[in-house]
Amino acid sequence: MSLLGDGARHRPVRGAADAAPRRAAEAGARPAPGPIAVLPDASAGLRAAVESAGGRLAPLADDTRGLVWTANDGAAELAAILRDRPAIGWVQLPWAGxxxxxxxxxxxxxxxxxxxxxxxxxxxxVAEHALALAxxxxxxxxxxxxxxxWEPDERGRSLYGAEVVVLGAGGVAVELLRLLEPFRVRATVVRRRDGAVPGAVRTVPVARLAEAARGAELLFVAxxxxxxxxxxxxxxxxxxxAPGAVVVNVGRGAVIDTAALVAALESGALGGAGLDVTDPEPLPAGHPxxxxxxxxxxxxxxxxEEMTAPLYAERVAENVRAFLGDGAFVGRIDLEHGY
Incomplete structure (x- = not known):
């Protein structure tokens, strides 16, 4: 049975660029298997994920070979652990960002x-939330x-047939494009790597973001x-x-210039912004x-958390199996590009 349980609602989604980096990375040396530590907090779900995948769960020690990190931050603490235990060959971080x-x-x-x-x-x-905001x-x-x-008026627009730009080509973008299919949008994906993305009518490099945005009614930042x-x-x-366009950000707040966003909204040039992330974050009281x-x-x-906990457990289990030599690691971080 899946670690997500019989009532699982979500499944992982591979980003458009995942396959090629994974193949290249897997061609290199694999980390040596051994005891796995879960820090700083080992929930019952994560312990079960490690053990159900065949991993040997153990407290942090000199012979630790795998480390599953559970905190949103703690980079300094994690760095100290890795510095003191060079034998650790695999590190799993909890979030997409x-x-x-x-x-x-x-x-x-x-x-x-x-x-x-x-x-x-x-x-x-996350893609579901982006669609809801839009x-x-x-x-x-x-x-x-x-x-x-009761204030009747004729304001309101349809998503059907809209010109859409999606910044990013990871799992969120791929899933969002699937959700947009019934609306028959014309979607342009802006991404770092070359290559088509299913559901997009065209793909352009990041350097052409302003060109891609020209006339678009919706900009999704992922x-x-x-x-x-x-x-x-x-x-x-x-x-x-386009005048009155809507911007939705479910990626990271600082990808958008906040001052420019405020100015565009105040002037009426933008028709709306849906933000699950902001810069600064948390957004302070009194911010424009x-x-x-x-x-x-x-x-x-x-x-x-109700959504992410079982999904993270599933990710950990899949990568424990890879750590033990069964299959490929998923969600590899490209250290050269920082994600």
Whole structure:
């Protein structure tokens, strides 16, 4: 039986670029199997995931060979553990986004370790949330939910046949394109690597983001945060969108230039923004975004703990099997690019 249980609602989704890096990485040396530690908090679900996949769960020691990390942060603590125990050959990080560990990962280039993350594991709930934000804004639901009297008008737009841009080509983007299929949108994917993405009518490189955004009615941001992607959705990109366009961000807040976003919303150039992530985060009380009627903010809850816990357990189990020589690692981190 799957670790997700009989009532499983979600499944992992592979990003469009996963296969080639995985094949290249698997051609190299594999980490030596051995005892696996789960830190700093070993839940019953993660312990079961390790053991059901055949792994030997043990407290952190000099003979530890695999490490499953469970904290959102703690990069300094993790770095100290790895420095003191060079025999650890595989490290599993919990989330799809690994920007909290950026400095540690940059220093890990060439260390010979296999690093994996949760990328793709949580794609379905996050893509679902992105679609919900987009539909809510197109249909004016935030404004209508706040109404206290009957206010009929003709405002509201349809998603059917819309011109859409998706920034990113990971699991969230791939799943989002599947969810958009019934709406017959024309989707352009903007990504770092070349190559077509199923469900997209075209794929363009990141350098052409502003060009791709020209005339688009919806921009979905589902990209990892790296030095190259920080602030990439800037005033130029926002100005290129169709008048009244909607922006949805379920990636990382700092991929969008917040000041430019506020200005575009205040001017009316943008018709709405749906943000599950913000910069800064948490978004402080009194920030201009809170006061904008056309801005719908959710507090980084596109994938709740109830959704992520079984999915992370499934990811851990799959990579424990790979650690023991059965299959390929999933969610490998590209240390050169930081995600």
């Amino acid at each position: 690994v920007d909290a560990f950026a400095e540690l990962l940059a220093g890990a280039r060439g260390d010979g370790r296999t690093w994996t993350s949760g990328k793709g594991a949580y794609a379905q709930p 539909l809510a804004l197109l249909r004016e639901l935030p404004r209508r939910a706040a109404a206290s009297s 990209a990892a945060l790296t030095d190259d992607s920080r602030g990439i959705v800037d005033a130029e990109v926002l100005a290129a969108l 975004l809170w006061g904008l009627e056309q801005c719908l903010i959710t507090p980084h809850v596109a994938d709740t």
